[in-house]
Amino acid sequence: MKSTQRPGWIPSRLREHREAHGLTLEAAGDLLRETARRHGLAVPAANFQTLWGHENGSIYPGPHYRRAYCLMYRATEPQLGFRPPLPGETEKAEIMISDLPAPSDPAADEAAAKVIEEAVAKASVGGIQPDNPQQVALRNRIVDAWRRRHGGGSPRPILTLVGGYAGSGKTEFSRFLSDITGWAFLDKDSLTRSMTERLLVSLGGDPNDRHSELYLTEVRPLEYRFLMEAAWDNLNAGTSAILSAPFIAELNDEAWFKRLENRCAAKGIDLAAIWVRCDAESMREYIEFRGAARDAWKLANWETYLAGLDLEESPPTVHITVDNRLGSAITLADQTRQTLKRILS
Structure with missing residues (x-):
């Protein structure tokens, strides 16, 4: 054969x-x-x-x-x-726990928190550096959110942006964070796709267009506005939110990010940005697998599309870069979920 x-x-x-x-x-x-x-x-x-x-x-x-x-x-x-394996991945992926304590034992909560802390560090390019206060603060907030879901109490809300190119795995990683923390998960495509398609048609365009000047100037800004408004509705009610969207232009615009920081500070809200990095082959595989009509142009013009991406550098405003080359971060997320179920059930 x-x-x-x-x-x-x-x-x-x-x-x-x-x-x-x-x-x-x-x-x-x-x-x-x-x-x-x-x-x-x-x-x-x-x-x-x-x-x-x-x-x-x-x-x-x-x-x-x-x-x-x-x-x-x-x-x-x-x-x-x-x-x-990716460099160092053999060690990165070993998070399985044996001889687990009883579910009601406080040691179980501590073991689960340790798994989450290690998963965040291992998924991040270069790990979490002790001398980087933003990285340490975001990791601690994720672990703390899990603890508080089981022990009560709540700190001030946090807005977490999860960006990345199409097919990078940002949606799956956002779901993973939401599973752990209980923070609201808001995905741009889920919130705006129907509106986007109808609006493009009404403007005389292709409902699956995501690359033309019409989409970029007339429709895309509305998508992000709707996403952010949905986030503010949650944040104003004291509920932390995770936003999954490319955020390519936004996270590369330091002035835009500074305005968002100022608005969050004025409202007593923390802000964090995560970038999900992936390799071109895996991105294409994910895009082909989901079979979405909005990706047709990307696949038909793959080399042209790829030429406009920077797969090596993260946007300047990002706090943590998650390494999802060859799906490594998503595999780690799956294993972490599985480990937590074993500890807590």
């Missing part, structure tokens, strides 16, 4: 993990479907023929399959042979 070529892919690792767990192909398929269902992932079929194709190298697993495998086997993508 012809094998799919994928740099660094070792298909036999999947079989090794399955056999180590004592599973047949059929049993592994059943468990994979259940894992995917429990975590809201789409794994079409997941029958023994598909799993056999993954194991013998004829079918490279898609993003949701890979995430489900990692969750099912409690392993990372490099450990399952999907790709080579």
Whole structure:
């Protein structure tokens, strides 16, 4: 059977993990479907023929399959042979905890808080530097929010912007933060897509346009205005908010960010900015996987689109850069969720 070529892919690792767990192909398929269902992932079929194709190298697993495998086997993508590890990733990903304390034991809360603290540090490029007060403050706020959800009390609200290019994983990482902290999660596309499409049509444009002058000058500013207004509604009520949107122009505009800082300060609100960094191949894979019509131009003009992106540098206003190259941060987020469930259930 012809094998799919994928740099660094070792298909036999999947079989090794399955056999180590004592599973047949059929049993592994059943468990994979259940894992995917429990975590809201789409794994079409997941029958023994598909799993056999993954194991013998004829079918490279898609993003949701890979995430489900990692969750099912409690392993990372490099450990399952999907790709080579990033520098230092072997150590970064080891956050699984054994010999867990009883759920009601205070030690359980401390262990869970430690997992969250380590996950934030490990997902961030260069880790959290003790001499960087903004990084330390944001990490502490995330951990503190989790503690307060279980122990009561609440500090002043915080507005967290999570930016990144299309397909970088910013939405998934934002959901992860929201899961941990309980802060409101506001996604630009979810809030504004219907309005954007209808407005573009009414202006004589293409409802899936996200690149023309018409969209950039007439529609995009309204999208961000609606997103920010939804955030202020939450913040004014004392509810912290996580905003997921590209924020490319905004986070590169230090004057814009300073105005936002001043407004937040006047209202007694903290402000933080996170940038999700990803590699071009993974971004394209995510974009192709979601199959959204609004991405058609990007895919049809990929090299032109890519030429306008800076994949190496983060915007100057960002406090923390999350490393999601090859999906590493999303894998870490999945593992952290799984670990917390084990500790607290």
